[in-house]
């Protein structure tokens with residue numbers, strides 16, 4: 001066990017602590033020396049060492065060895081680090097949201113049984129009405145601002161939005177009240193962004209696209225008249241088809257919605 005003998009020069013103790021996310025609470029092991037932030041092996045969030053709960057020294061050499069081996073082996077086999085879509089915040093990852101979203105378009109919760117029930121069977125229409133979320137605005141917890149896949153965007157928006165964000169900050173008495181947050185770049189980024197701005201999660205990408213499609217169809221004549229100087233009448237069929245959650249663009253055409261869809265969503 002020479003590996004684990006303590007040395008005077010470096011702190012070779014192994015500590016353990018609990019992930020501070022109340023929905024995670026995984027027990028994490030890390031060397032006392034050199035780890036300022038620790039990536040949670042369970043939820044994937046990175047936490048400052050000082051924000052972990054119940055930090056204590058691990059003295060059982062078997063537990064220490066087990067965890068050193070585990071970390072080393074996981075490193076060797078190249079088990080991928082959690083991607084942004086798998087990082088769980090309060091128990092929910094972007095991947096969960098992506099899978100749940102189509103269900104939420106058609107189902108709601110029956111208040112009596114707590115179970116999922118078709119919206120239609122509860123007299124709430126064929127699909128979820130996104131305008132019900134219209135008065136919502138998401139407020140991020142300061143602790144989550146730096147959380148990968150959930151907090152501040154790292155894809156470059158801080159650079160290209162720099163001047164705009166500075167203006168917004170100035171208007172708020174130099175307080176940072178608005179930040180660009182992460183959304184997944186999976187072809188649904190526009191509706192993910194709207195969903196996150198409303199409820200903080202990428203839960204409504206599917207319903208937003210379905211609602212948008214229906215909105216264009218129902219008000220097509222008005223849209224045609226409003227945008228007649230900018231959009232050729234023949235283009236509307238494509239615009240409506242592009243709203244579909246399952247839309248796949250032809251070869252070579254980039255995936256994603258465009259400016260006219262922003263008007264529709266608004």
Ligand SMILES: [Zn+2]
Pocket residue numbers: 019020021024025026040041042043044045
């Ligand atoms: Zn965790």
